[in-house]
Amino acid sequence: MHILILGAAGMVGRKLLDRLVRDCRLGGETITRFTLHDVVAPEAPAGTGVPVSLSASDFSLPGEAERLVAARPDVIVHLAAIVSGEAEADFDKGYRINLDGTRRLFDAVRAIGDGYRPRLVFTSSIAVFGAPMPDAIGDEYLTAPLTSYGTQKAIGELLLSDYTRRGIFDGVGIRLPTICVRPGKPNKAASGFFSGIIREPLAGQEAILPVSDGVRHWHASPRAAIGFLLHAATIDGARLGDRRNLTMPGVAVTVAEQIEALRRVAGDAVAARIRHQPDPVIERIVAGWPRGFDPRRAIELGFTAEPDFETIIRAHIEDELGGRIAA
Amino acid sequence: MHILILGAAGMVGRKLLDRLVRDCRLGGETITRFTLHDVVAPEAPAGTGVPVSLSASDFSLPGEAERLVAARPDVIVHLAAIVSGEAEADFDKGYRINLDGTRRLFDAVRAIGDGYRPRLVFTSSIAVFGAPMPDAIGDEYLTAPLTSYGTQKAIGELLLSDYTRRGIFDGVGIRLPTICVRPGKPNKAASGFFSGIIREPLAGQEAILPVSDGVRHWHASPRAAIGFLLHAATIDGARLGDRRNLTMPGVAVTVAEQIEALRRVAGDAVAARIRHQPDPVIERIVAGWPRGFDPRRAIELGFTAEPDFETIIRAHIEDELGGRIAA
Numbered sequence: 001m002h003i004l005i006l007g008a009a010g011m012v013g014r015k016l017l018d019r020l021v022r023d024c025r026l027g028g029e030t031i032t033r034f035t036l037h038d039v040v041a042p043e044a045p046a047g048t049g050v051p052v053s054l055s056a057s058d059f060s061l062p063g064e065a066e067r068l069v070a071a072r073p074d075v076i077v078h079l080a081a082i083v084s085g086e087a088e089a090d091f092d093k094g095y096r097i098n099l100d101g102t103r104r105l106f107d108a109v110r111a112i113g114d115g116y117r118p119r120l121v122f123t124s125s126i127a128v129f130g131a132p133m134p135d136a137i138g139d140e141y142l143t144a145p146l147t148s149y150g151t152q153k154a155i156g157e158l159l160l161s162d163y164t165r166r167g168i169f170d171g172v173g174i175r176l177p178t179i180c181v182r183p184g185k186p187n188k189a190a191s192g193f194f195s196g197i198i199r200e201p202l203a204g205q206e207a208i209l210p211v212s213d214g215v216r217h218w219h220a221s222p223r224a225a226i227g228f229l230l231h232a233a234t235i236d237g238a239r240l241g242d243r244r245n246l247t248m249p250g251v252a253v254t255v256a257e258q259i260e261a262l263r264r265v266a267g268d269a270v271a272a273r274i275r276h277q278p279d280p281v282i283e284r285i286v287a288g289w290p291r292g293f294d295p296r297r298a299i300e301l302g303f304t305a306e307p308d309f310e311t312i313i314r315a316h317i318e319d320e321l322g323g324r325i326a327a
Numbered sequence: 328m329h330i331l332i333l334g335a336a337g338m339v340g341r342k343l344l345d346r347l348v349r350d351c352r353l354g355g356e357t358i359t360r361f362t363l364h365d366v367v368a369p370e371a372p373a374g375t376g377v378p379v380s381l382s383a384s385d386f387s388l389p390g391e392a393e394r395l396v397a398a399r400p401d402v403i404v405h406l407a408a409i410v411s412g413e414a415e416a417d418f419d420k421g422y423r424i425n426l427d428g429t430r431r432l433f434d435a436v437r438a439i440g441d442g443y444r445p446r447l448v449f450t451s452s453i454a455v456f457g458a459p460m461p462d463a464i465g466d467e468y469l470t471a472p473l474t475s476y477g478t479q480k481a482i483g484e485l486l487l488s489d490y491t492r493r494g495i496f497d498g499v500g501i502r503l504p505t506i507c508v509r510p511g512k513p514n515k516a517a518s519g520f521f522s523g524i525i526r527e528p529l530a531g532q533e534a535i536l537p538v539s540d541g542v543r544h545w546h547a548s549p550r551a552a553i554g555f556l557l558h559a560a561t562i563d564g565a566r567l568g569d570r571r572n573l574t575m576p577g578v579a580v581t582v583a584e585q586i587e588a589l590r591r592v593a594g595d596a597v598a599a600r601i602r603h604q605p606d607p608v609i610e611r612i613v614a615g616w617p618r619g620f621d622p623r624r625a626i627e628l629g630f631t632a633e634p635d636f637e638t639i640i641r642a643h644i645e646d647e648l649g650g651r652i653a654a
Contacts, residue, residue: 142467151489162478
């Protein structure tokens with residue numbers, strides 16, 4: 001089985017690859033080749049005998065997607081995207097990568113034809129939804145995004161379903177919750193603070209909270225996200241029917257509840273490292289975001305997330321901090 | 328006020344133009360210029376002193392949209408589209424016209440910048456919805472189309488909202504019901520028979536019914552459609568908020584109810600001219616279509632349609648047949 005990962009140098013891409021290298025298999029089949037692509041060169045994984053092709057380019061440029069799928073990967077995991085804050089700041093770049101790049105990838109698969117019909121996993125986002133919204137958004141709720149990023153993801157979802165219906169590939173779109181706790185340095189996503197207020201205090205550093213602590217949002221750990229991707233890569237597509245895009249399960253908590261969970265896990269001194277400094281731009285973006293979901297279809301289809309926010313924090317401490325908290 | 332109509336040679340475009348020429352005004356402003364565009368040359372309207380520019384081209388080709396908006400029309404009515412049956416039969420043509428053409432038009436407005444912000448009326452379709460659906464689809468129901476045409480219209484809606492939110496234009500998208508009774512010759516739309524079974528019998532001809540008479544669908548007359556367009560062209564955009572796409576009101580009836588209405592209006596001999604001849608392709612497409620709506624937002628915003636299907640038939644007899652039915 002040949003697996004192509006677009007966006008392989010990103011946090012989720014690297015964690016997915018680590019897991020695949022460790023498993024050596026996906027859905028009962030032996031992995032025989034990896035193709036790893038990103039705009040910057042992805043690192044080759046250590047400790048695998050499986051052949052790995054590394055590739056760095058702007059995949060939205062003409063010819064790039066064709067080159068990437070020419071070897072007919074069996075599974076394509078499309079993680080590449082301009083994140084929400086940057087897509088809002090740079091209209092052209094967001095549409096070029098998130099819309100045109102995705103469509104070029106889909107069309108490159110179509111151009112091969114000849115019975116080639118890979119599983120294509122598309123990472124969408126809860127940013128496809130926009131206010132006003134119910135507290136728990138159901139699986140039949142309108143996608144009416146309030147950001148260009150959310151618009152581009154919602155368009156990718158529509159194309160994914162239509163191309164799948166047309167038999168071009170076997171697509172599964174997963175709307176990731178906000179990934180929390182995101183390890184490493186902050187990226188340009190407007191949602192970055194949801195992780196920052198947990199990650200920095202646990203590492204002994206101050207964190208800025210740019211919104212009110214009454215903000216409720218929808219989270220899953222990087223560990224859960226990898227589980228979603230593996231399940232999306234291997235599930236029987238026929239079980240999804242024509243609606244190929246699924247809201248993933250997660251944990252709905254307010255920022256205050258996040259902070260309380262941090263206090264319970266790590267103590268008052270750690271929780272005291274969060275400083276409230278309102279940012280009207282972030283506040284405005286986040287006000288248009290979902291507060292929670294009722295993702296029945298994904299749960300029925302076997303996707304699973306953490307039961308609560310404390311479990312999310314403990315996963316971060318185990319996976320990223322070697323079990324240690326900075327006093 | 329300068330009005331640009333794309334798709335001006337089509338049935339809806341011609342009826343809209345006739346009405347605008349008759350009114351000489353739109354939303355309290357005097358019309359000072361028309362630009363009429365279609366892939367075939369639109370006819371110049373008779374009896375108007377207002378300057379009219381006629382233009383025929385493929386508006387999806389590079390440079391065409393820029394040329395059309397260069398004179399900064401105040402109102403752009405975008406009716407141009409490849410219809411459902413043809414977009415399903417010709418994947419590339421449907422995406423090129425319905426998606427790329429629409430996006431090029433939107434981007435051409437953006438390229439002008441400089442404070443230019445026209446009203447842009449986009450005609451979407453109830454084909455943005457796909458089965459399974461409730462009998463009455465509400466304003467917050469998921470757009471999950473089951474045709475490439477519906478996919479392309481749903482993408483146009485998303486772009487319309489995002490470009491409006493970005494201040495590029497002041498967009499209003501209207502999801503037209505199936506227009507019934509469509510005058511003239513059948514087009515390539517899979518929905519053509521809904522009109523054919525009324526129009527041909529009233530004209531003394533046999534009509535083919537390709538689906539079961541239990542099929543329920545959502546209709547409005549051409550007269551109502553022109554009313555929707557005029558209201559969409561003049562309504563205060565701020566009243567719509569961020570959700571710029573509205574399901575238009577209409578009449579939900581089964582084919583059997585359509586035929587009964589025809590019988591009441593025109594008699595048994597006319598209704599007997601309908602012949603049932605199932606077409607599995609049409610049946611499959613129509614099975615994925617909506618049966619009815621609960622279009623509260625549009626009604627609250629002042630859009631109005633016929634109260635029942637008999638009124639729709641009588642509008643056709645008045646507007647197209649000079650009040651006469653073929654015995």
